[in-house]
Amino acid sequence: MMKAVYKADRSKGIEIRELPEPVISDNEVLIKVRSAAVCGSDIHLYNWNDWCDNVHAKNPIIIGHEFCGEVVDVGSNVSLVKTGDLVAGETHIPCGTCMLCRTGKQHICQDMKIVGVHTDGAFAQYTKIPEICAYKLPADTPHDIGAIYEPFTIAVHGVLKDKIGGCSTAIFGCGPIGLFAVNVASVCGASPVFAIDINDYRLKIAQKLSDNVIALNPHRDKIVEIVKDKTKGYGADVVIELAGSPEATRMGFELLRKSGRICIIGLHSREVSLDFVNNITYKEATVYGVTGREMFESWYQAENLMQSGKINVKDVLTHEFPLEETEKAILTAQEGKCGKAIIKIS
Ligand SMILES: [Zn+2]
Ligand SMILES: [Zn+2]
Structure with missing residues (x-):
């Protein structure tokens, strides 16, 4: 038994x-x-x-x-x-x-x-x-x-879905997978990495993960303005949505630069209304849905990252x-x- x-x-x-x-x-x-x-x-x-x-x-x-x-x-x-x-x-x-x-x-x-x-x-x-x-x-x-490893590989899957090195990256939602994503993005050369959440406890952890993390709380900070200001007015190259929130998702599309890519990983419990023309069509945005992990590419990538000694999981x-x-x-x-x-x- x-x-x-x-x-x-x-x-x-x-x-x-x-x-x-x-x-x-x-x-x-x-x-x-x-x-x-x-x-x-x-x-x-x-x-x-x-x-x-x-x-x-x-x-x-x-x-x-x-x-x-x-x-x-x-x-x-x-x-x-x-x-x-x-x-x-x-x-x-x-x-x-x-x-x-x-x-x-x-x-x-x-x-x-x-x-x-x-x-x-x-x-x-x-x-x-x-x-x-x-x-x-x-x-x-x-x-x-x-x-x-299992949730970590979801972050790996979303972050490494497309180009990330040298890309300004906004991550919405700093639950565990969001924190892993902040970490993986930083280690893989994304910069700056905007970590966005309404939970200050989790933003504090995000801030610990890398020097190039800019932790932002929409209850306090003007997210779109700050991200555009730090990206010469263009917006973020990459957006990763892990909050599962319609408001966060709309904000994510708004601050995504033209020709940028957005990964939707968060599970929305409500439908999201979005201005497609301005946020997808005219932007030529690439939208990825991401669920689970590539079997087993994401696992091998996760193991290599873990073995690199550069990943900080302990603080999460x-x-x-x-x-x-x-x-x-x-x-x-x-x-x-x-x-x-x-x-x-x-
Ligand atoms: Zn799970
Ligand atoms: Zn099958």
Whole structure:
């Protein structure tokens, strides 16, 4: 038996339960989870709001999908990893046979399942994933760092989607992925990097990540004016939207320079009205939707960046909780008075 964070039904909340350990099939990997991290989607699942219905989330289910752990058993067909390897989990489970999977776009597979949303997840002492979703980490990776590879790779995907070196870059939303994006953009040569959020606690973390970060709060600062002023009146070369806010998105388009690119990563819970003619057509703006990670290019890039010694993840990992206090971790993340909340499991 094992301890796991269990979402029994649609009512608000979670519980810690003793459940049987997962049983693997020939193509699966059994993992003893070392560390996990709380994601925005865990907050949605905790509250069971519209997002859960929109993605057809399942219950009952063990939640949690950002994790790393040690391989303790592998199915008979598995050759990618072996017992004893430290692995992180790719959350998107691809079908492997659809047109998207067969054309290098497994991360947006037509029939994709998500760990901890559609299949039992990682806030547990043990979890299982298909072999294809196991990414072997350097053995000396600290477990809290291993646990945030998954969200870190989303930032890597968005920032490195197109040219970034030497580009002025405005990042809206300084939650954990936004902070990772600020960090990755700076390390990859973006400058200046405007970090924009209404949460001063998180802006303080952003400011710590690099000297060329300009932290701005729309409640206080005239964002569009400041960005244009610092970019000779042209606007930012690159905008990364992680706030999931219509206001932030409109502001992002407004301060994007002509021929600039904007990545929309944040999940908007409302429709966004936007003046297309002035913000996209006349600007010749390039708009990228970004979800998850390129499988597995973003993972290799993330590992190289982590190994470079130039990435500062430590300042983003502000809180740590034992598995038994996962509810507290989720509520702390929901409140926003934290960077990334880590759950230490074994
Ligand atoms: Zn996540
Ligand atoms: Zn597929």
